[in-house]
Amino acid sequence: MCSVGGPMDVELAERLKGKKYRCNDCGTTFEAVGKHPVCPSCQSENVTLV
Amino acid sequence: MRYDLKEGNLLLKGKNSFILIGRAKRLFILFIETFEKELCQTVREDDLIAVSAPEGGDPRQAFMLLELIREYNMPVMVLPKGHPGSGRLNMVVSAGPEIIPGCGIMRGTHPEQNVICASEEFSGFSFYSDGGFVRIESGLLGRVADNSGMNIDIVRIPDSELRY
Numbered sequence: 001m002c003s004v005g006g007p008m009d010v011e012l013a014e015r016l017k018g019k020k021y022r023c024n025d026c027g028t029t030f031e032a033v034g035k036h037p038v039c040p041s042c043q044s045e046n047v048t049l050v
Numbered sequence: 051m052r053y054d055l056k057e058g059n060l061l062l063k064g065k066n067s068f069i070l071i072g073r074a075k076r077l078f079i080l081f082i083e084t085f086e087k088e089l090c091q092t093v094r095e096d097d098l099i100a101v102s103a104p105e106g107g108d109p110r111q112a113f114m115l116l117e118l119i120r121e122y123n124m125p126v127m128v129l130p131k132g133h134p135g136s137g138r139l140n141m142v143v144s145a146g147p148e149i150i151p152g153c154g155i156m157r158g159t160h161p162e163q164n165v166i167c168a169s170e171e172f173s174g175f176s177f178y179s180d181g182g183f184v185r186i187e188s189g190l191l192g193r194v195a196d197n198s199g200m201n202i203d204i205v206r207i208p209d210s211e212l213r214y
Contacts, residue, residue, distance in 0.1 A: 032090040
């Protein structure tokens with residue numbers, strides 16, 4: 001299994017666009033991609049960009 | 051062109067390759083694992099999950115991959131550039147509200163989920179979630195896939211027909 005995307009000539013490190021969030025309900029910090037981050041531990045949408 | 055995904059999946063068959071598209075069905079978190087970090091992507095019930103087989107193969111295998119993501123929330127792996135395993139991936143997966151097939155990319159080496167490795171047959175296509183439907187567009191002068199002249203067969207297949 002894999003995830004794919006982006007042109008071949010771009011290094012992987014440059015393509016990472018995750019943002020770090022902290023869950024305001026359980027305190028978990030995580031990195032997410034996309035517009036609607038949800039805490040991976042408690043599924044709360046009450047998260048803050050850190 | 052819009053196709054209803056509530057009752058099954060959509061198989062887009064080219065001459066030598068295919069893409070299977072299903073609906074996520076429920077909200078879950080897709081974990082994307084790289085060698086350095088873990089990324090979380092929220093997948094919503096109407097988002098698309100696409101499995102691409104750039105050299106063709108058995109659609110039932112693609113359905114298994116789709117189900118591993120959709121039903122069992124298996125994480126996806128991102129390989130570093132030049133990894134020998136990249137060439138062994140005959141099917142790859144992508145999820146999100148929009149999915150764009152890309153031909154000039156190396157399998158398994160990128161974490162972005164809106165682009166999926168596909169054969170040249172799907173160049174110019176794009177897939178969008180549209181309230182339980184998938185909207186297929188072709189980049190060829192903005193025409194829809196059915197009129198693109200790309201000889202892509204589009205078949206609706208229920209889950210039951212794709213299970214062993």
